[in-house]
Amino acid sequence: MQTDPSQLPNSLEARDRRALVHGLTNLAQHLTVGPKIIESGQGVWVTDNEGKTYIEGMSGLWCISLGYGQERLITACEQQMRKLAYYHLTNHKAHPAAIELADKLLAIAPVPMSHVWFANSGSESADCAARLCWYYWNAVGKPQKRKFLSHDKAYHGNTVASASLTGTAYAHDGFNLPLDGFLHVATPHYIAAAKSGESEQQFVGRLLADLETRILDEGPETIAAFFTEPVMAAGGVIVPPQGYFAGVQKIMKKYDILLVVDEVVTAFGRTGEMFGTTRMALMPDMIITAKGLTSAYIPMSALLLNARVFDAMVDYSDMLGIFGLTLTYSGHPVAAAVASEAIAIYEDLSLADRTKTLEPVLLDGLRQRLASHPNVGDIRGVGLLAGVQLVARRDPFTPFDPAARFGAKIATFAEANGLIVRAIGDTIAICPPLVITEAEIGLLIERLSCAIELATAELSTC
Ligand SMILES: Cc1ncc(COP(=O)(O)O)c(C=O)c1O
Structure with missing residues (x-):
């Protein structure tokens, strides 16, 4: 069915839908939802066109390693x-x-x-x-x-x-x-x-x-x-x-x-x-x-x-x-x-060495906060590259039905909570700019944990 952009449910204009024809979402969904418009960035933070700020927990597409605003x-x-x-x-x-x-x-x-x-x-x-x-x-x-x-x-x-x-x-x-x-x-x-x-x-x-x-x-x-x-x-x-x-x-x-x-x-x-x-x-x-x-x-x-x-x-x-x-x-x-x-x-900035030092801050931090959660099946990674895999059951290792798009739900809750991460199936990928501070890693973990809690709470009420 053709979507009429002028009838779309939010304030974005039709031209915003035409700006992309881009992967990892489906086109009909794109026409309905429209993209989030990111207008500016500083350090590990980005701001959308409504003034909301987010930790860019994925460095965009795994790429802006030095963060925004590097003079x-x-x-x-x-x-x-x-x-x-x-x-x-x-x-x-x-x-x-x-x-x-x-x-x-x-x-x-x-x-x-x-x-x-x-x-x-x-x-x-x-x-x-x-x-x-x-x-x-x-x-x-x-x-x-x-x-x-x-x-x-x-x-x-x-x-x-x-x-x-x-x-x-x-x-x-x-x-x-x-x-x-x-x-x-x-x-x-x-x-x-x-x-x-x-x-x-x-x-x-x-x-x-x-x-x-x-x-x-x-x-x-x-x-x-x-x-x-x-x-x-x-x-x-x-x-x-x-x-x-x-x-x-x-x-x-x-x-x-x-x-x-x-x-x-x-x-x-x-x-x-x-x-x-x-x-x-x-x-x-x-x-x-x-x-x-x-x-x-x-x-x-x-x-x-x-x-x-x-x-x-x-x-x-x-x-x-x-x-x-x-x-x-x-x-x-x-x-x-x-x-x-x-x-x-x-x-x-010795960023490779600094990343080695921050690896346990991110990975152990995620494990401390999430490893005991019944729907967290695995927390893995190296350096400042991590994945948190959600499962229906940990033992035996039982993935969610992909149709439930549980990972995508978590990414959506995280975004509402000021954190951009990427759901790869039910694995939440984390790849922040290497210039992230320890305090910002702490905030990232807090926001992600909160998103996982919200998504799993929804599960238990379904
Ligand atoms: C490992 C790997 N190789 C190649 C590519 C393709 O790079 P590009 O999107 O710049 O063409 C990507 C993109 O994400 C990647 O992750």
């Missing part, structure tokens, strides 16, 4: 716009802002990396990583290595290839995705997927055995790369169990499969290390970064490539006569200047 970023942007508002990195051109940023990224990379390829979003960089995997295997004479592995529930973006890597139905249904050859393997989520009586170690052993069987069934000579996030953020803040990544890496090495680590959420201090790669002891061939790279002040992403991949690409492009992968805004000087300044701020 150094604003100045870097303005100065670069005045000096050189635009130049590109195509046809033997470059500019100091991109060169300086590439040097810096390679200097702080968690494992030795050789070159950086810039784009404007995490999705573009994931797309490009997939293309460069193909390019690499063609370069070394193994063109049959074309398939990709990633996790069910992984989120790697929403362009054609990155949405194919993404392991959620909402990115595929109705869009003729995933493309052929994009294969998904089990989510390493012990509490949700372990068999009855299975220890964490046995669970890891089962997943690794299944992974190896899948590779053998597909033919190892057909698999180009495995894509993984260090912590699966949009999949529900899933922290893979001890031993899982070590096992995955052993298998990748055995069958000569590239490892691409998607650090779009986890890079730049989020996990208590500058890179989640370090926190989870990964040894990738490529690393994708975005979001925190510029603290979302301006779009930019960066894909880091190791020498194994890059050196092969050089010879191959020589043979082809051209390296045909460029974007108009790749390495945009204004974005590059903001990114370099953002990295300087992460370093000057």
Whole structure:
């Protein structure tokens, strides 16, 4: 049924509904409810168009790590716009802002990396990583290595290839995705997927055995790369169990499969290390970064490539006569200047170390307040990235009926209570700006607990 915007039930104008046609809500619902209009921000706080303030407990979309109103970023942007508002990195051109940023990224990379390829979003960089995997295997004479592995529930973006890597139905249904050859393997989520009586170690052993069987069934000579996030953020803040990544890496090495680590959420201090790669002891061939790279002040992403991949690409492009992968805004000087300044701020404020110190304030704080609640099934996370999973029953682990949209109810109560969080099914995701204070973390926990109480009280009266 068509909704007439002029008949909508609140004061928002029809144009507010047209501003988005955007994911994770449904369009009919969007036309009826309309978006919340956020007008300004300072630190970890945002204010809507009715003057109500909220703690931005999700850093927007896991991205504004340095919070709002960072004058150094604003100045870097303005100065670069005045000096050189635009130049590109195509046809033997470059500019100091991109060169300086590439040097810096390679200097702080968690494992030795050789070159950086810039784009404007995490999705573009994931797309490009997939293309460069193909390019690499063609370069070394193994063109049959074309398939990709990633996790069910992984989120790697929403362009054609990155949405194919993404392991959620909402990115595929109705869009003729995933493309052929994009294969998904089990989510390493012990509490949700372990068999009855299975220890964490046995669970890891089962997943690794299944992974190896899948590779053998597909033919190892057909698999180009495995894509993984260090912590699966949009999949529900899933922290893979001890031993899982070590096992995955052993298998990748055995069958000569590239490892691409998607650090779009986890890079730049989020996990208590500058890179989640370090926190989870990964040894990738490529690393994708975005979001925190510029603290979302301006779009930019960066894909880091190791020498194994890059050196092969050089010879191959020589043979082809051209390296045909460029974007108009790749390495945009204004974005590059903001990114370099953002990295300087992460370093000057020791934000990775500070995050490590705040990890127990957030996670233990959530546990103290919520662990005994009968509908809280799990509280997990690393650094300043946490998930609180709500369940109908804790033992045995029994999720709510998804149709009840219980997580969404909690997010709505939280919002009414001045806290923005994200419901991923029945997991409440928390990812505040890294500049959050201990007092603000306390307030965040209070407001979330209150929302959970209100939602569960509604349950008991139904
Ligand atoms: C892990 C991960 N990879 C890739 C992306 C895609 O990034 P973008 O939305 O900038 O295209 C996201 C976005 O949330 C993400 O969380």
